[in-house]
Amino acid sequence: MMAKSSSSQKDILLYNTASRSLERLDWSEYRPVTIYTCGPTVYGEQHIGNYRTFVFEDVLVRLLKFLGIPLQRVMNITDVGHLTSDADSGEDKLEVGAQRDGITAWEVAKRYTEHFEADMRLLGVVWPDALVRATDTIDAQIGLIKALEEKGYTYIITDGVYFDTAKYPQYRDFAKLDVAGLDAGSRVEMGEKRNITDFALWKFSTEPGKRHMEWESPWGLGFPGWHIECSAIIKETLGNTIDIHCGGVDHIQVHHTNEVAQSEAAHGEILARIWMHGEFLLVDGGKMSKSLGNIYTLANLKAKGITAPAFRLFLARAHYRSKLNFTWEEAQIAQKQYDTLAAKALESAPQQSDIADQYIARAVAALAHDLNTAQVLAIGLEASKELEGGARTYALETIFTTLLGIHFSPGEVEEIPEQVQELARLRDQAREKGDWSTADTLRTKIESYGYDILDTKNESRIVKKVL
Numbered sequence: 001m002m003a004k005s006s007s008s009q010k011d012i013l014l015y016n017t018a019s020r021s022l023e024r025l026d027w028s029e030y031r032p033v034t035i036y037t038c039g040p041t042v043y044g045e046q047h048i049g050n051y052r053t054f055v056f057e058d059v060l061v062r063l064l065k066f067l068g069i070p071l072q073r074v075m076n077i078t079d080v081g082h083l084t085s086d087a088d089s090g091e092d093k094l095e096v097g098a099q100r101d102g103i104t105a106w107e108v109a110k111r112y113t114e115h116f117e118a119d120m121r122l123l124g125v126v127w128p129d130a131l132v133r134a135t136d137t138i139d140a141q142i143g144l145i146k147a148l149e150e151k152g153y154t155y156i157i158t159d160g161v162y163f164d165t166a167k168y169p170q171y172r173d174f175a176k177l178d179v180a181g182l183d184a185g186s187r188v189e190m191g192e193k194r195n196i197t198d199f200a201l202w203k204f205s206t207e208p209g210k211r212h213m214e215w216e217s218p219w220g221l222g223f224p225g226w227h228i229e230c231s232a233i234i235k236e237t238l239g240n241t242i243d244i245h246c247g248g249v250d251h252i253q254v255h256h257t258n259e260v261a262q263s264e265a266a267h268g269e270i271l272a273r274i275w276m277h278g279e280f281l282l283v284d285g286g287k288m289s290k291s292l293g294n295i296y297t298l299a300n301l302k303a304k305g306i307t308a309p310a311f312r313l314f315l316a317r318a319h320y321r322s323k324l325n326f327t328w329e330e331a332q333i334a335q336k337q338y339d340t341l342a343a344k345a346l347e348s349a350p351q352q353s354d355i356a357d358q359y360i361a362r363a364v365a366a367l368a369h370d371l372n373t374a375q376v377l378a379i380g381l382e383a384s385k386e387l388e389g390g391a392r393t394y395a396l397e398t399i400f401t402t403l404l405g406i407h408f409s410p411g412e413v414e415e416i417p418e419q420v421q422e423l424a425r426l427r428d429q430a431r432e433k434g435d436w437s438t439a440d441t442l443r444t445k446i447e448s449y450g451y452d453i454l455d456t457k458n459e460s461r462i463v464k465k466v467l
């Protein structure tokens with residue numbers, strides 16, 4: 001009997017940040033488990049720390065899918081409003097990116113959304129059911145701010161519309177914030193705000209026309225605060241209350257606390273039943289930083305011979321709630337381990353076997369216990385030693401690829417239809433000949449299939465379009 005049909009294994013325990021405890025996921029085969037995952041801010045290339053979060057979320061999705069649990073997962077693309085400080089000060093990161101790259105904020109958003117998507121393809125993640133740009137939901141964000149205004153949660157100061165956290169007494173509960181400590185430490189940042197924890201819902205354009213991204217609103221020309229997009233997108237796509245909300249630990253204190261306040265104040269219902277947060281990826285024992293020059297991207301890893309699936313193998317070593325330290329030495333060890341596993345997995349065609357199913361059942365049980373990937377990895381390595389031939393391939397493909405998202409054959413990651421690949425080849429030929437109008441027509445055709453072309457210096461890559 002296949003491991004996946006055992007009902008006891010469909011008990012999933014997840015650590016809920018909101019309650020600080022392990023909780024059983026309440027699911028039913030009659031309605032999808034709704035999952036929202038905070039996405040990238042597309043002002044530059046995402047680094048490997050960002051991908052650690054997106055990979056842990058992918059493992060969660062893979063577990064549910066393997067167990068046949070229906071799910072609906074939405075991710076946002078932050079393409080406006082995220083300021084250089086998470087706490088509403090500084091400049092909009094997209095506008096900063098525009099100055100840096102010498103293009104418009106809209107072009108910056110497009111460029112780095114494509115980078116992000118190409119990376120996610122390399123990592124072999126299960127694509128979210130919807131990937132929603134913040135700039136496509138401005139009306140919904142304005143609607144939510146209006147609802148908060150009608151309920152008396154907002155006030156207006158010189159630079160924007162703010163959420164009054166004093167009117168939402170539960171504000172500090174989620175992150176167990178020491179508001180008194182914040183008050184004492186940050187008085188200088190208060191400005192005209194009434195409380196140190198108050199945050200912007202809508203920011204005014206100080207010099208109309210200077211920003212690339214601004215919209216009309218009932219309060220004047222401007223742009224949304226960073227946090228409101230997630231609350232609005234969740235409401236629009238998944239409803240008032242969702243089952244699981246994920247993100248990085250750095251979001252607990254400000255971004256997620258603010259999401260909870262806005263959504264729950266507006267709707268009078270809890271925003272998410274379970275909150276899951278992935279820990280930081282350290283580099284050489286410390287935080288990644290520009291000054292140390294160690295903010296690595298997948299391209300940096302590739303240049304040193306570390307492939308995306310080997311990086312995922314490296315990530316699987318640690319529990320998502322533990323800090324993990326990246327060093328080149330350890331990454332190279334993971335790469336070697338991956339190469340050995342891939343060679344074994346590709347040796348024979350997969351063949352179901354009862355002994356292999358026992359390994360798989362153990363791996364599923366480990367994953368169902370708050371995503372214990374380190375244990376899954378150990379079980380997978382044991383299976384690779386103890387099993388042989390088709391049974392071994394079957395166990396490795398199920399444990400590593402299906403559950404952990406570590407693909408062994410590179411072709412599996414990109415599932416681009418043959419017609420699209422053919423159109424891309426024709427477009428390359430047209431470009432070589434300098435026939436730009438044919439190249440543009442072909443690009444439009446490719447887009448009609450839901451794909452796009454990312455032209456870089458040396459190659460044209462096919463990427464899936466944002467929904």
Ligand SMILES: [Zn+2]
Nearest residue numbers: 038039230255
């Ligand atoms: Zn968010």
